[in-house]
Amino acid sequence: MAELADETSNIKIQELQPKLIEHFEKLITTNKLAHAYLFSGPEGIGKVELAQWIAMRLFCTANEDQKPCGVCGECQRILSGNHPDIVSVKPEGQSIKVDQIRFLKSEFSKSGVEGSQKIFIIEKAESMTASAANSLLKFLEEPVGNVKAFLLTENKNQILPTIQSRCQLVNFVALSQEKLIQNLLNQDILKDQAQLLVHVTESTSHAVALAQDENFTEMTNQVWNWFSRLLKNDAESFILVQTKLVPFAKEKQQQVLMVDLMVLLARDCLLVRYDRKEQVSFSNRLTEIGKVTQMISDKKLIAILDGCLQIKAMLQINMTFQSAIEVTTLKLIDL
Structure with missing residues (x-):
């Protein structure tokens, strides 16, 4: 999460996915947040940022107007990837290995370091090896304690059906070409380049990589x-x-x-x-x-x-x- 952790993340996700923010705000307010979610959508669409926003909403010490402040100590540690009760896993090389999931499972069994809840985020979940995916199933079947898990994927079809069936699926709507072009212009990409790139990818980060x-x-x-x-x-x-x-x-x-x-x-x-x-x-x-x-x-x-x-x-x-x-x-x- 650290690569996307900055002070604008809280604002960015509200611009990228306002309807999902509203949906999860209602779930948290009514105490109906599920124990596991599968966020599916192209890279750069706000999956990581939404997981961060939910974590901040749950841990924020201010929560003004039922929204995370983004500036308190809890929010800042989440944004920087340094909160002890927020555990993130991403691929080592090309895949997420079984040892990484075993580490995650060992963390599942522990109570929160500073509170009663823990949050786990698995980026590029489609890159889990078969053994890693199977190792994760037990937690998803029998969650222990106050734990929330967020699996992020660019291709849900590459996720085991047994894992999909144990998560609440959230499909992220791709950015409009107008928004994607604006994102690229904001990163100093020429307009001619941006107009081409939005026709070959829906991902802001992929478009930036191609431009460079x-x-x-x-x-x-x-x-x-x-x-x-x-x-x-x-x-x-x-x-x-x-x-x-x-x-x-x-x-x-x-x-x-x-x-x-x-x-x-x-x-x-x-x-x-x-x-x-x-x-x-x-x-x-x-x-x-x-x-x-x-x-x-x-x-x-x-x-x-x-x-x-x-x-x-x-x-x-x-x-x-x-x-x-x-x-x-x-x-x-x-x-």
């Missing part, structure tokens, strides 16, 4: 180079697949991202054609897109969009990435 990734910047340039030549029926677009695209898409995640960029470019061409320029994702390429689309029929633009979408289908049947792009490139050049 030189490989991503070069990938977008190379995809445009390939795409613009494809629109002109330039046979060199076929050569660019192996020489310029494949080197930036060695991993599955990079391949999916690159195909998403291709689809967005094809979509942008249609948006420009139908005078909906304010919705384009590649706003920095708006002038260039406008020029090339003037020379292409609606039929070809639609065929290019369909071809880019078909690349995803090819990858799902285990065609190699290079082959899928090359087949599509040859097909579209011949139009």
Whole structure:
């Protein structure tokens, strides 16, 4: 929790998830808070901050207007990750190990150091190994004492059904593109970049990481180079697949991202054609897109969009990435 612990967290979560704040305020006020919750949603949507807010609401010594003050000693220790009765676990490397859950379980059995309650937060719960997840089940089945557990996940489908069934599921609504763009602008990301990034991820932190990734910047340039030549029926677009695209898409995640960029470019061409320029994702390429689309029929633009979408289908049947792009490139050049 320490990485997100700052004095603005209390304000930030009320802006990100006001309805959930209201919901949990009612649960706490009526003493109906469940012993275990599964928070599900993309990274950067406020899962950690909400868990912090609940902890502060329960421990705050001021609680003005039934809301945590964020400035008392209890709140400050929670925000800094130094409260003895708030225990947080996150992946060590790629996964949460069984030894980490055993430590957590040993803490479950202890009474609060400074009070009668304890709170446990498991970040990226989907990364628990099978043995770690199974080890956690006993507590979820038979909670001991005044303990509340919050499991945070980006993909609830990767959580064991037996764990899901023992938690109250809370689905976090993704930020609107307008809010996500504003978040990125607040972190000094250029508007053109932000408008593209919100179309490839719903996560603020992931978007920031991509904005700072030189490989991503070069990938977008190379995809445009390939795409613009494809629109002109330039046979060199076929050569660019192996020489310029494949080197930036060695991993599955990079391949999916690159195909998403291709689809967005094809979509942008249609948006420009139908005078909906304010919705384009590649706003920095708006002038260039406008020029090339003037020379292409609606039929070809639609065929290019369909071809880019078909690349995803090819990858799902285990065609190699290079082959899928090359087949599509040859097909579209011949139009």
